[in-house]
Structure formats: structure tokens, C-alpha cells
Amino acid sequence: AGKEQWPRGEEEVWRAGIRGLDKTVDDITKSVVNHVQTSLARQAYNIDDLGAYQAAALSVRDNLLVNWNETQLNYTKKNPKRAYYLSLEFLMGRTLDNALLNLGLKDEYKDGVQKLGFSIEDILDKERDAALGNGGLGRLAACYLDSGSSTELPLWGYGLRYKYGIFQQLISPEGNQLEAPDPWLDNQNPWELPRLDVTYEIRFYGRSERSHDGSGRAVWAGGQEVVAVAYDVMIPGYGTKTTNNLRLWESRSKRGFDLNSFNAGNYEGAVESSNSADAITSVLYPNDHTSFGKELRLKQQYFWTAASLADIMRRFKNQNKPLAQFPDFVAIQLNDTHPTLAIPELMRILIDEEDLTWDQAWTIVTNTFFYTNHTVLPEALEKWPVPLLEHVLPRHLQIIYDINLFFLQAVEKKYPGDRERLARMSLIEEGQPKQVRMAHLAAIGSRKVNGVAELHSDLVRTTILKDFVEFEGLSKYSNVTNGITPRRWLDQCNPELSALITKTLAVDKNVWLKDLKLLKGLIPHAEDADFRKAWAAIKQRNKERLAAHVQSTLGLTVRTDAMFDVQIKRIHEYKRQTLNILGVIHRYLTLKVMTPEEKAKVNPRVVFFAGKAAPAYYIAKLTIRLIVNVAKVINGDPDTKDYLQLYFLPDYSVSLAEVLIPASDISQHISTAGTEASGTSNMKFCLNGGLLLGTVDGANIEIAEEVGESNVFFFGHLTPAVEDLRYQHLYHPVPIEEKCPALANVLNQISSGLFGNDDIYEPLLNTIRQNDYYLLSDDFDSYIAALAMVDEAYQDKEEWIKKSINTTANMGKFSSDRAILEYAESFWNIEPTPFK
Ligand code: KOT
Numbered sequence: 001a002g003k004e005q006w007p008r009g010e011e012e013v014w015r016a017g018i019r020g021l022d023k024t025v026d027d028i029t030k031s032v033v034n035h036v037q038t039s040l041a042r043q044a045y046n047i048d049d050l051g052a053y054q055a056a057a058l059s060v061r062d063n064l065l066v067n068w069n070e071t072q073l074n075y076t077k078k079n080p081k082r083a084y085y086l087s088l089e090f091l092m093g094r095t096l097d098n099a100l101l102n103l104g105l106k107d108e109y110k111d112g113v114q115k116l117g118f119s120i121e122d123i124l125d126k127e128r129d130a131a132l133g134n135g136g137l138g139r140l141a142a143c144y145l146d147s148g149s150s151t152e153l154p155l156w157g158y159g160l161r162y163k164y165g166i167f168q169q170l171i172s173p174e175g176n177q178l179e180a181p182d183p184w185l186d187n188q189n190p191w192e193l194p195r196l197d198v199t200y201e202i203r204f205y206g207r208s209e210r211s212h213d214g215s216g217r218a219v220w221a222g223g224q225e226v227v228a229v230a231y232d233v234m235i236p237g238y239g240t241k242t243t244n245n246l247r248l249w250e251s252r253s254k255r256g257f258d259l260n261s262f263n264a265g266n267y268e269g270a271v272e273s274s275n276s277a278d279a280i281t282s283v284l285y286p287n288d289h290t291s292f293g294k295e296l297r298l299k300q301q302y303f304w305t306a307a308s309l310a311d312i313m314r315r316f317k318n319q320n321k322p323l324a325q326f327p328d329f330v331a332i333q334l335n336d337t338h339p340t341l342a343i344p345e346l347m348r349i350l351i352d353e354e355d356l357t358w359d360q361a362w363t364i365v366t367n368t369f370f371y372t373n374h375t376v377l378p379e380a381l382e383k384w385p386v387p388l389l390e391h392v393l394p395r396h397l398q399i400i401y402d403i404n405l406f407f408l409q410a411v412e413k414k415y416p417g418d419r420e421r422l423a424r425m426s427l428i429e430e431g432q433p434k435q436v437r438m439a440h441l442a443a444i445g446s447r448k449v450n451g452v453a454e455l456h457s458d459l460v461r462t463t464i465l466k467d468f469v470e471f472e473g474l475s476k477y478s479n480v481t482n483g484i485t486p487r488r489w490l491d492q493c494n495p496e497l498s499a500l501i502t503k504t505l506a507v508d509k510n511v512w513l514k515d516l517k518l519l520k521g522l523i524p525h526a527e528d529a530d531f532r533k534a535w536a537a538i539k540q541r542n543k544e545r546l547a548a549h550v551q552s553t554l555g556l557t558v559r560t561d562a563m564f565d566v567q568i569k570r571i572h573e574y575k576r577q578t579l580n581i582l583g584v585i586h587r588y589l590t591l592k593v594m595t596p597e598e599k600a601k602v603n604p605r606v607v608f609f610a611g612k613a614a615p616a617y618y619i620a621k622l623t624i625r626l627i628v629n630v631a632k633v634i635n636g637d638p639d640t641k642d643y644l645q646l647y648f649l650p651d652y653s654v655s656l657a658e659v660l661i662p663a664s665d666i667s668q669h670i671s672t673a674g675t676e677a678s679g680t681s682n683m684k685f686c687l688n689g690g691l692l693l694g695t696v697d698g699a700n701i702e703i704a705e706e707v708g709e710s711n712v713f714f715f716g717h718l719t720p721a722v723e724d725l726r727y728q729h730l731y732h733p734v735p736i737e738e739k740c741p742a743l744a745n746v747l748n749q750i751s752s753g754l755f756g757n758d759d760i761y762e763p764l765l766n767t768i769r770q771n772d773y774y775l776l777s778d779d780f781d782s783y784i785a786a787l788a789m790v791d792e793a794y795q796d797k798e799e800w801i802k803k804s805i806n807t808t809a810n811m812g813k814f815s816s817d818r819a820i821l822e823y824a825e826s827f828w829n830i831e832p833t834p835f836k
Pocket of ligand 1: 134136137140287288289290336374375380452482676677678679680698
């Protein structure tokens, strides 16, 4: 009595067969050799670095699975409330090094592969990035999964298994961005477990018939059915056995191909429906900050939210609890509005399939979902045309209309007769065609809404969701400042700095990497000359590592005795890479007229850019072209090349960021005030002792609060001024020659053919000469002044190193562990659920 029944067979026999964790170098070499022999069907005679990577990865995967199984069993036994992070993007980068770190087996694998004749660095370098994301939003999701496991939270991710991730960027000799597919699955992916038995059928199109029994129910039938198949990715925590799951869905056709067409000899027709099913998860949309309203994108969103909700519902139902308790066991975080269809989908399940009343269903829904907004840029706010929704998801459109009806009735009650307010708040925007405003739906269907940095959350509350705050109260609209995982973004990418920190703090790295505020212990050491020397030497070696990387991948020789100045992010007008390149040209022109004596006082600078432009974003692509062509001129000019070098590094990725960030002296985060919601690379640079040059925007503000204003270089107009300046540009324009002669001169030099003789740059230059929406002409002078301050500060090397140390020391707040625990405690109400 009281003893649990062993489920089947003989317990001892099972237990004897269960694989434990590899612990010794000997265990590891055995397991790697075993995979070479069995999984790869190769031998010592014919194994190369790629094969060795694959075998090592499979062996690491076995170890992850041991912990993954125990984690899932622990959750099944304890049945805690769980949180689910729904994101269309997870920008994971490489996995092997992170898995080794989190398993605590880095040294053992290093020795093991060495005994087998390989170097761990070469093996790690064979892994392709998992690049299922565009930029910050997707990388944030990846950091949050790492932190969820590291803090032992029952947190799962749900996303799509795109066959092709973000495109590979090639740069033509003329400087044009070309796109190539990213076949990341070509060499197989050892980090995923296909769950061919976990499938759901997802419907599209068809008809929805409302019942006439007053229940509000409907029957949705017909159309196309597509199968969702689960692939699981293990997410190990650092310093813990907790290994959570990221479930990615792949689309497949329901019946291999259409037999009727096949039998009639129509082979193309026979596979057509299977092609259209496969198409859903074939490629990641490469647009950051634009909503295009395309049918395939809508199908991706519904396919993924419907499969995820079905899976969550199945897990909940296994517990045999009443549906009213759903929000006591399930919290769902919506990463931007992309998964907002989950709101009408859960309504549909509860009403049409579970027979709940509208009110019962709405109570459950509004206690389950949480919505994070990542941008206030108008072109990024998702709107779906009503006719498209009606065609693809007829039942969901009905539900959205019903939600809107009840919602507007409540608004009308509070503000009788305020028609304008109703029009502003409606889920439906009038127009040709009418459109559904997804941010409004996400807001009213959620328990909490948050922005991603203090300033941004204020902007959400006072601009795009102002009416909703007034109506529902301020407490629902809050902030969680973004964070980054210090495992990948310090320990892994900058091992020497991590080791120095461990030695200096005299605590185990297990401790400070999970309690990042302990970095404050570095502050007194900034006054120690030997420590500063060690700190600076590491920065120098990181510059040499970057230079070696550029040499081996691009064949270019970068000088390493210069200040490294880095701007790496998606190319977008609001991020103002244009301001940076115009500043570089200004510096070049200034150098050209200097005497040798003047030049002798100049500190050499190497400027790096990297980033992808959305394939259809013409102005962003022109910006890349300008950078590349300016680089050709500057790097080839004997008058200046010892003082200024410029590089555009193609195909920016997580892995490239891991080499660039630790090498930076100064990085640029120079968006027009109020446009960059947070930024997260700003945090990565500062954590690695790079200083920040930026505008008073996003998380830059909170970084300055932490590290001290004297350690950052701020410039430019503030957010409240932006609206007025734009108004002036439109109605009281001042010629650029008058307003900002230095900028006018730079623009004229480009126009006159200094970087190529035709007019190709005119459309880009005209964005500034004409209405200058992103305020380059307003910020240029203060930008140039800030660059001069950077130069001046860099002259005093000892002071600069002190700033660098103090910056790192004060970055503890920006650990994603802090951020994820804020979500867990103040939103989701979930708790760490450790096990032995
Ligand atoms: C919007 C639409 C489509 C795809 C991506 C977006 C997007 C990305 N919106 N905001 N972001 C970035 O999110 C990061 C993580 O919160 C922020 O740090 C960054 O400032 C946003 O631009």
C-alpha cells in the first residue's frame, strides 16, 4: 500500500537498461565512437571535422535527453502551473558549445575529442546556426528559453520548424545585397527529436455555420486540412538538470497525395495539395518591422497557434480538471501580435468544442494570455484584411466580430455617445478593405500587456494603447525590461574575460553567472593597474580574434591597433545606419584636409557594419551599397587608410555577433528617439566592456542609469521633441544647407560622385533632403560632437579601461534570468520546480 505501481515489465531490468549521464572522458569517447560507428556508419579512417561534429553532437544529445526525460517526469509528477512562450521566431544560433557548458562537460569533451584526433574549436565551428528569426525579437525568445531552464521554471516554447531560416546575405562586387536560401537542415539536425506521433489536424478555409439554438456555437467544416507534426528541441539550463522543451511544428499534407488525380494520370495535380501543405512551414518571412498581409503568413500564424493550443489543451485535459481551472495551470505569453489568433482559437475550442458559454470562455481566455509589444512603429503593427480572414478562417472572423461587439458595448457604456473613441478602439479599422487590428485584440484578450523597456512601455501606454489604458486601468499595462543570457553573451563568447572575472570575484562562475549583480564586485578593481592591464589585454586578443576571422573568411587585413567601432543590427531607416555612414564620410573628409602633424594626433579607427536588409526594402539595400562603396574608397586611399578603415561584414548572424561583440571598444545604438523599443545588443556590448554611443532611446536609458551617464556617450534630440520636429519638417522646412552645413556637404560629396559616378544614391539622400522622417539633419551635429567626445575619451587609455570595467560591473540588471523571473512572478504566477 502506498507504493506506486511500476508501469510495465520488471523494474530492475528497466533500471539496468537506463542510460545515465556521461561523466568521464572515457564515457565520452566511447559514446562518440559509438555514434561514429552506428549513427553515421563511419570509422576512424573516414571521419572528418563535420563527421566528428555530428558524432559529438549526437553524444551530447543523448546526455541532454537523460535530463530532458527527468525534467518532463518531474513536471508530470508535480503538475505545476506551466507557461508557454509562443514566438514565430527563435534565433538560437549554435547549440553544441552551449549544451556542453550547461551540462558542465566542456573540459571533458575537449579532452575526449582531442584523444580522437580533433580539436574542439574546429568541431564547434562546423555547426550551422539555427537562424529561425530576423533579429532582436527572435533572439530574445532564445535568451528567455535559456533563462527559463536555468531558473528551473516550467516554461515551454512553441514555434515553427521552418525548412529555410533567415536568408543568407551575399554582397555583390557593386555592393548589392543578394539573398540565397538558408538550407540549415541539409546536414541533418542533431538537436531535434521528430515526434511523428504527436500530430494535429489544422483546418483552413471552408464554411462556418452558426447554430440557431442561442448557444453562440458554430460548426466549421470543409476546406483544407493540414497536419502539424511536432519536433522537439531540448533546452538545457545552466547549472541545473532542468531541460525544458521547445516544440516546433512542421506542416505536412493529410494524405500523402491525392489518389483521384494520381489514378487519372494527373501527377502534378496529385501532389499540388501536398505542396501547398508543405509550403506553410517552408520559409521564415524575412521582414522585420513590416506587416505585409499575405495569405501564407496568415496560414503560418494560424497553423502554429492552433497546433500549440491543441497540444496545450491535450496536456491540460490529461489532468481531468474542470476547464474553469485552465488559467490555474496554463499561462501563454504572446511574443508580439504574431500569435494573437490564439485568442479567438481558444474561444472557438471552448465554445464550439467544449460547450462553454461565451462568458465562461472569455473569462478563461482573459486569464490565460499575456501580450508583449515590441514596437510602436506604425508599419509594424499587424492588421489583417477582413476579406482574407473571412476566406481563410471564417469561424475566427465571426468570433472576432463578437468580441468586438461585446467590447464596444462596454466602452459605450463607460463613454456614452463618444463615437470617435469607439472608432479608435474598435478591433476593426474602417477602410477599403476593413482590417482587424491585432494589437487591440491582443490587448483586450490578455491579462497583462507589457513593453520591453521603461521608455517603450510608457510609449505603449501613452500612444498606441492610450485609450485602452484609460478604459481598463493602468495596472494591466506594465513593463518588463529585456535581458540577455550571460552564459552565451559573456562566458561562451568571451571565455578569457569570464575567467578573469571568476578569478577576480573569487566566486565560482556557477554563482556569478546566475546572480549577475555580483559583477559589482569588479568595481574596486578598476583602480588596480594590473587588473586594468589584464582587462585591456583581453580586449586586444578579442580584436585579434575578430581580425583573424575577417582574414580567414573574407581575406581582408584589419589593423588591430585601432579603436573598434561597431554597428550590427537589421538595416532599417529608424536604426539610422545612414547617420553612421554619413559620420564616417565626414571623418574621411576631415582627415583628407589635415596636415601630417594633425593626423599624427588622430587615433586610428576601424568601423564595422553588419546586418541584413529585408529583400524588398529598397532604401535599406541602398544603405548597404553606400557603405560598401565608401569602404572601397576609404580603405584604398593612402592619405587616410592608416587612420580610418571601414568594413561591411556580410551575412550577419548570432555566430558572427559572438566574435564581433567582445572585440568592440564602442558600439552604436543611434535610433531616432522613441523608435527602438529596447535593443538587446546594446546590453551584450556593455556586458563585454564595450562602451555605448547612442541616443536617449530604449534600453540605452536604463543602461546609462546602471553604469552611470559618465560611462556612456549620449547625443541627439529626446523623444518628446520628435513629433514637433517632424511637424516642422513638413510645414516649415529649412534648407539643409542652412540647418546643417556639415551634413549638406557630406550629401553633396556623395551626389558629386565621390563613391561612384551615377545617381544611384539619390533616393537615399532624398529621404534626408526631403522630409527626413528619422531626423538625421536634426541630430547630425550632436552626433559628430559625440564621436569627437569618444575620440577624446579614448586618448586617455587608463580612464577608458576604467570606464570599460565599470560598465561591465554594473550590467547585472540585464540578465535574462531577472527578466524571466519578472514574467514568472508578476504575470504567469509560476514557480521554479527543481528536482534532484
Ligand atoms: C516586428 C514585426 C515583425 C518582426 C519583428 C518585429 C519586431 C522586432 N518588433 N520589435 N522588434 C525588436 O524586438 C526586440 C526585443 O524586444 C527589441 O529589443 C527591439 O528594440 C525591437 O525592435
